[in-house]
Amino acid sequence: MxxxxxxxxxxxxxxxxxxxxxxxxxxxxxxxxxxxxxxxxxxxxxxxxxxxxxxxxxxxxxxxxxxxxxxxxxxxxxxxxxxxxxxxFATLAVGINADSLATWFFPVVDGFLDSEPVLLDLRVDDQAQTHALLRNGEVLGCISDRAEPMQGCSVHVLGEMHYRLYGTPAYQSRWFASGVTREGVERAPMLIFNRKDVMHAALLAQALGSEPSGYTPFYLPSSEQFAPAIGSGRVCGMLPDEQAHGPVGRGELVDLLPGHAFTVSLHWHCWNLETSVLTRFTRALVAGARRVLAEPHRVLVGSKAQASG
CATH class of the missing domain: 1.10.10.10 (Winged helix-like DNA-binding domain superfamily/Winged helix DNA-binding domain)
Structure with a gap:
């Protein structure tokens, strides 16, 4: 022993x-x-x-x-x-992707945290990597883009986050006045999370038939700063609908590729432990996420690689 x-x-x-x-x-x-x-x-x-x-x-x-x-x-x-x-206080270690943390996560669990003596230990990584945190026992649950449950764990569908390519009207006029083209993409400054980020490449390959041969990258590994950076007019970049809704409604940003979206399907994975705290947290998270995220359907699915959040 x-x-x-x-x-x-x-x-x-x-x-x-x-x-x-x-x-x-x-x-x-x-x-x-x-x-x-x-x-x-x-x-x-x-x-x-x-x-x-x-x-x-x-x-x-x-x-x-x-x-x-x-x-x-x-x-x-x-x-x-x-x-x-x-x-x-009870402590819950949770793996989460940075975009969820920056947008919908706290609004849907605020009620739970207000009523429960719980401390969160959040570990931020790409939604394709959080599953490893769960597998290694570093967290009790994680938000992941994987649908398959791990042995000893249960999985719950949360919903989808849709990402689109946005820029300011002035940026659009300067770089894509006649629409987004392969040549324009190779010249126009584009905001990219980090060198593992493949979201923009997948979306452009979908929209243009094949991926452009190169980009003019502006790297910014911060989900919170993505919208302000794009709003500066210096760059275009990928944003989830949850972040873009306000600026688009105010006319500050425009969808540069109407009709095209990169979709990430999110799931909640957690260990099958008979504990009331984890059960109640799971119930609150899943119900809240399903209220605010898009309902799942079959479209382009992938992941945004994030090294640090």
Missing amino acids: LDYKLVEALAVVVAEGGFEKAGRVLGLTQSAVSQRIRLLEELAGCVLLVRASPPRPTDAGRGMLTLYRQVHHLEEGLSARLGLESSG
Whole structure:
């Protein structure tokens, strides 16, 4: 039987990104935290933590952390059902893509957070990558573009986010006065999230028959700053309908490719844990998302790669 405090030390070192920071959280010295990790590895008979900057778990360490987080969450749920005293808050680790976080996520869970003593530990990544956070046990649930459930997890359809290519009227007049062409796309400055972002390429290939041979990229890895940057008139770029609705309604932005959209289908995946907090959060998230997101239907589906959010 493993000592729970030793496994907790491993979890905090990974979560905080270092032994010194973990010591502050646990109220221990750095050397005491290191000693707990060494003792845990001796008991497990294998290396659980790669001593890098930041430290990261090995495959065996990830498996142990998955079990730890699940047990910890089950204990919180049991305490709540039995009416036992606790720290006052339960913590839910959730994987989420940056565009959902910047647009619809908080409006649909605000009511839940107002009524429940819950702290969110949000891990931001591309919707195609959040599934790995769940698989590795780093989160209890994630918003992902994958429809297939992982073993031990359930999946719920949330809805779709539709992305279109937008620019200001002045930008359109300068670069695409006669419509969007392959040659125009190669010359016109275009806002792109990062070098993994493939959304614009997929949309333009759909609209033009094949992808342009090149772009004039302006990189900006921030979902919150995408709309203001496009609104400056310097660049065009992809925005979800949730972000573009206001500026389009005010005439500040125009759809440069009417009739063409890049669609991301979003799903909520979570571990099959019998805990009331996770169940209620799932119910609130799924119901709220289905009210504000587009209903799923078969169109071009893909992902927007986001390295940091």
